[in-house]
Every structure is written in C-alpha cells, then in structure tokens.
Amino acid sequence: MYICTWCDLKSSFESTAHGSKIIVTTRSAKVASDLGTLPKHDLQIIPEEDCWKLFKKHAFGNVEPSVDLDLEVIGRQIVQKCNGLPLAVKSLGSLLHSVQDLKDWKNVLNNDIWNLREDNILPALWLSYYYLPPYLKRFFAYCSIFPKDYRTDKKYLILQWMAQDLLQPHKTKTLEEVGEEYIEDLVSRSFFKYWRGDEDTITMHDLVNDLAMFASGECCLRLRDKSSDALIRNAMPLMKRY
Template sequence: MGGIGKTTLAQLVYNDVRVKLHFDLQAWVCVSVEFDVLRITQKLYGSIISQSCCMTELDLLQVKLKELLTEKKFLLVLDDVWNENNVDWDLLKPPFESGARGSQIIVTSRNEGVSSVMGTLASHRLMQMSEEDCWLLFAKHAFKNADVPSSNPSLEVIGRQIVRKCKGLPLAAKSLGGLLRSEVSMRKWENVLKSDLWDLSDRERNILPALWLSYHHLPSHLKRCFAYCSIFPKGYEFKRSELVLLWMAEDLLQPKSKKMLEEVGEDYFDILISRSFFQHLFDNYRHEPIFIMHDLINDLAKVVSGEFCVRLEEEESINSKQNSSLFIYEDK
C-alpha cells in the first residue's frame, strides 16, 4: 500500500548500529518503476565504493561488483521494486551469489507478486498504524512543542478526528501534520477536517485525500514550484541546489528584499519538505543530501499540472502528445 512506511522501515533497519556492525558491506538503491539492470548495478557498486560509478559495460561492472562482494557478508536494499520479470532478476543477481553466508537482500514493493519472483523468504505485509500511533506521528509534525495538544484540548479533539481520516497511513499523517504545523487557528483545523477533498479517495489514481489537502492548502507560489516537479520521472533523485536553480530559471521564485533568490528557493524547498512533498534519500557516497518524491506525491504533481505540463519521453515527437514539454503554469 502506498504511504504505509515500507521505505521508512527499511531505512530504520539499514541505519541501525547493530546492523552496521553485523555486515561487512551495505548498499541501498531506489529502483522505482524502471528495472534497469545496468543502472541498479552502477548504484550498488557506487554505494559500496562511496563514489559515483560511470562504467557502462554491464559484464565488466558485474565482475567488479562480484569482486567486492566475494566472501563478504553484505546487506543490500532494493527499494520500491515493481518488476515481476524473473529474467531481469536473473540478469541482476549473479554478483550477489559470491557473498558470504548470512548476506541479506531487502526488497520493498507495493506489488506482492515481486516477492514471489525475487524472494526466498515469505514477504512481510505492513499493516496500517494504530490510531494512537498515527496520532503521535501527526502530533510530532503538527506541534513543535509536545505539550501544545494538552494545553489546547480543542485542537487535540479536532486533530484526532483528522487522524481517523488518515486510516493509519503514516504518509497521510505526516503530510497533514506538516500542513498544520504550529497552526493555532481552530478554524483552519476545522476546515481541514470538514474539507470536501476527503471524498476524493477514488479520484485520479487513488491519490490519498490527505495529499490533495496538503496541496490544496499550499500558497500559490509553492503550488507552482511543486507542479514544476511533475517533469521528474518516478524515482528521480535531485539535490536542493539543483531544483532551486531550475525554479529560478523558470522565474517561479518571488523576490524578497534582503534575500538572494537562492535563499528564497531554499525557503520554498524547506516548506515542501516539512509537508512531506519531498523526502531524504539515503546515499552513501554523495556529500550533499539527495531527495526524492514518493510515488504518490509524483502522481499528485502530474495530476495538478496536467493542464499545463507534460514530459516528452525518449523517441516521442511533440505531435504524439496532447501537450508539449514546455512548462507553462498560471495559478487560478
């Protein structure tokens, strides 16, 4: 299920000190929709040697990766896998067979069919959080001071009703907690609770209503910046500095006195992070933090920008699309 916390759980395991001490090598790759064996192998190799890998010969690259893994107890994470083709998996896995006994590969997926192809152990299906845990997660993001809910019981009453509508999904709780962060106006909380957008659960590829609400309550200048991100394919990794420059190039940033445009863009970016539109991506070998959009957030960006922006994929002509790749956005 999208937004239920599969990647977060894998990150907790991957970064645990006991796990790090148990394995000789660790590597993490976000696979996403396109199961590109060369790209995945490059990422794994680069993660282990702590630098980017530019080798494009798959056979040579797999030999190099095999040398690194031979007789080593390793932990690999393949995050967000969709491909059920066992031929692709058989092409990817030869280097892993040289590892020491006790090596492990964790795969996260929304598709249980993936586990039957890739797995040797039974899959673990994550369940929704309990209502109380979901409230604690929501409150952590909504209140800077943990004592605020008890000092303002009315907000807690409304907040718990909002949490019930999140149906135990952590991504929904985090996004709405970020939306209401430090917001003390009961009217705004009640507006979120009573919003008609809760009834849109079956609209546009089942995007979570909580995500619709988070987008709906963004200021118009942030809506434009978020909609711009619809040009990114699923699984696309980006840096804050790079995205800010792209926003600047499209004239999406509103100048402020005594602030450089780059600083304005960084402020925009931080707000979108706080509302869970972007998330950190674990990466061993790059010093500047890397970010990614959750698949559901990516879907949301494509829906809200559908009238204004479309990506041209490789080998597609502009006539084969209903729209063009030129980004034009006017908030209404």
C-alpha cells in the same frame, strides 16, 4: 523485459558474502511473489493511538505539547480519516503545524476532498496540496518531471527553477536564498524529504510523486513510448538556456 531486467539485477548479488540477506520493499503483490524466496510480510496499518502521537509530533513540534482539548477532538477525527497511513498523518500534521485556529482545523476535517477517489492519490495529500500557497503549488507541480525514487541535488533544483524564471526576485535575498526557503517549506510540509539525512539531497515519496504528476496536468511531461504528440506540444521544456 521484466524478466531480463530482474536477471541482470540478480546477477549483481551473486558475489555477495555468504549469509547476506536482501530485503525488497514493494506495494505490488506480484513483485513480492516474483522476487521473494520467503513468504512475504504484509505491513499493517499503524494503530490509531500511534497515529495520534505522530500527528502531534508534526502538528505541534517535537516537544510534548499542551494540546487544546477542542483541537485534540478535531485532530483525532482527522487522524481517523487517515486510515493508519503514516504519510497521510505526517502531511496533515505538517499542514496544521502553523494553524492553531479551531475553525481552520474543522475546515480540514469537513473538506469535500476527503470524498475524492483519484487513483493512487491519498485524500490527505490532496488536502495538503489544496492548502499550499499558490507559488508553492507551481514549484511542487514542476517536480513532476522527476521519476519515482529520483534523488536530486537541492542546488541543482534551484538552478532549474531559476532557468524557468519561476523564482521571484526579493529585495534583500538572492534567488538562491529564495529557492532554499521554498524547498525548506516543502520539506516542512512533507512534500519533499531529505535523502537519509543529507540536507543537500532531496527526494519525494512515490505517492507524493503521483500527486505532483496529477497536479502538473499537461504542463510537464515525462517522455514515454506512449506519449502523444499533443501532450508533447503542450509540455514545458525542462530547461531554458541562460
């Protein structure tokens, strides 16, 4: 099946202009070996000082901050725990953006979640999810229904939330406006990202998608060949009728 799929995909490249180059990015060494015609290039982790700069950008905004020395000491220790992974650095920087209390930063640094070893889920992402407001956890977990690399229209996602009665009415805002605020909040925390700068289209990083799948448990389900009847019975329907 894998070989047939690759042959079908490869055939679409045969009509490209002479000299064209195709770059494949993957976390799988086997995929890199099977698809590559040149030696693979392994990306290295980001140097710690560059990680700190990335963390500062998300924790204090795009302007050059005047960082409290105590916060910097704790922040650099948090960055060290991210092991040079930019997604981890971004998610925790975004988490701490609205929190400038030293006690809260210490709580993040010393949280037991750092010791968790769930497959494919970064402890830093777990921490970011742990500190989400309860209502945002529900919306984020709902997005586990989307497969990896899936892009969705922001307005379409809001309509799905509305169809599931997830959005709470607000005295001065429409449900669509409430949904927009929730999406912006999840983007600011690096759970969602805009697709190539298009603020109407959102997607999730693969590792964030893994977290959404784990967080949703049996509430949401992607139908697969090996899905059990029990899981299917427990899952929520994708869309209700209006």
